[in-house]
Amino acid sequence: MISGHTRLIAHLGFPTESFKAPMIYNPWFAANGLDINVMPMGVKPEAYPELLRSLFRTTNVIGALITMPHKVATTALVDSLSPTAQIAGACNAVRLNKAGELEGDMFDGEGFVRGMLQKGQPAQGKRALVVGSGGVGSAISASLAAAGVTALTLFDTRRESGEALAQRLRKHYPTLQVTVGERDPQGHDIVVNATPLGMQPGDPLPLDVSRLTPGCFVGEVVMKSAVTPFLQAARERGCVTQQGVDMLFEMIPAYLAFFGLPAATAEELRQTAEIRY
């Protein structure tokens, strides 16, 4: 029940119709007696900077979830950015600190890494291949680097995207071994599809699955179906797999911590969510 005591998390993007966060966060807040609401607001780029600033001048907005098309623009609107957001070049969470400054972070990749941990597969010391150096690929790469992978191979059909991401990674993680331009999964313990391939029927697979090392960890960002053709092929090779939706739920505990809210597990969030996958 919304009242004058309710605190808000603004969910900012456009269009809003595909937003899922309200149906995941709000039932969990309600089930846990937290008087907090994720509030979707549709905002176009020309109106976004002023709205973001205004919302944080209210007395009851405690944070913002940022989505398309504002993730990149937000990096220039906050006062400080986490290393992960700097590397990703995008920001999907904003909070106000006690000094009155806006802090931005990026949890898309954190959801991937937490999902691995949840499956008993810490990223630390591993060698990873990330196919796709766009927004989500950059975010996953940044989080894998933060989680301690020793080598990261990047591939993007636009080679300059991969190169730019590699530069940002090397700046923050000078000892990380970064290679650009390859998409052979052989020799990698972690393999990620961070491209949209799998969204459309008939899409080619993002890489040559016959070169996957059996037992390696294969993750996917596409949420079109629970088990995409890529994940299916990886399973048939004997790989451990992670679905796109796992990332979605696993990143929410990271957001909750960022906003200073009580801890939840992804499993609890799945149980209370008003959407099913």
Add this chain to the structure above:
Amino acid sequence: MISGHTRLIAHLGFPTESFKAPMIYNPWFAANGLDINVMPMGVKPEAYPELLRSLFRTTNVIGALITMPHKVATTALVDSLSPTAQIAGACNAVRLNKAGELEGDMFDGEGFVRGMLQKGQPAQGKRALVVGSGGVGSAISASLAAAGVTALTLFDTRRESGEALAQRLRKHYPTLQVTVGERDPQGHDIVVNATPLGMQPGDPLPLDVSRLTPGCFVGEVVMKSAVTPFLQAARERGCVTQQGVDMLFEMIPAYLAFFGLPAATAEELRQTAEIRY
């Protein structure tokens, strides 16, 4: 269930803790299958103009309910003001018209007049006394004028407040007979307490109830108790009375119409409201 399809009515004021609108509107919206939410946002004067403007640049905010301390400031922030809001010198509702302009209106007094009608007492052709020329007294006077009273007597302990209100009334209603500085209810068909007298135990009555004409209509803005000492005395004189809370519920259908939403009756709103008086 809030989703990316939800439309919002921003409820703007500070502090927010005493807001009642969310608990009245939201259950009624839910009971009527309307995916709309009144969303309280606490905002202080220095942040208010930018927030108001920003909210109306979103794609899903359909209106704003304005409360303390912003009702007066809002008159200078909108592109056009209804005559009632001009006379009241205050604005408690804002919408965006198709031309992209902000329109302000004021429904505090409309709630009073609708409550009268509901009790079979149209204001048209009547003589009214309004004691108190502050925000709510001005709003009620403006709405009584719009509803067609022929004479309006104004009283305020700060005589200049009454004079200023009289000027604004005469400008918009040149044939209305406006008298300032009297609070003798004799000869009036409608008598209104628009002062805070009745909020505190031991407050004097706002006027000499022994001079009330039996059968006249007596209304009250104080909501501290359902039947204030003033209303009790008026009842004992054989007057028809209207409680402060009637105004609150009766103004909501006016807001709904202003925002282009389906019609409700005050009685329906009372039945679904999550607060009781």
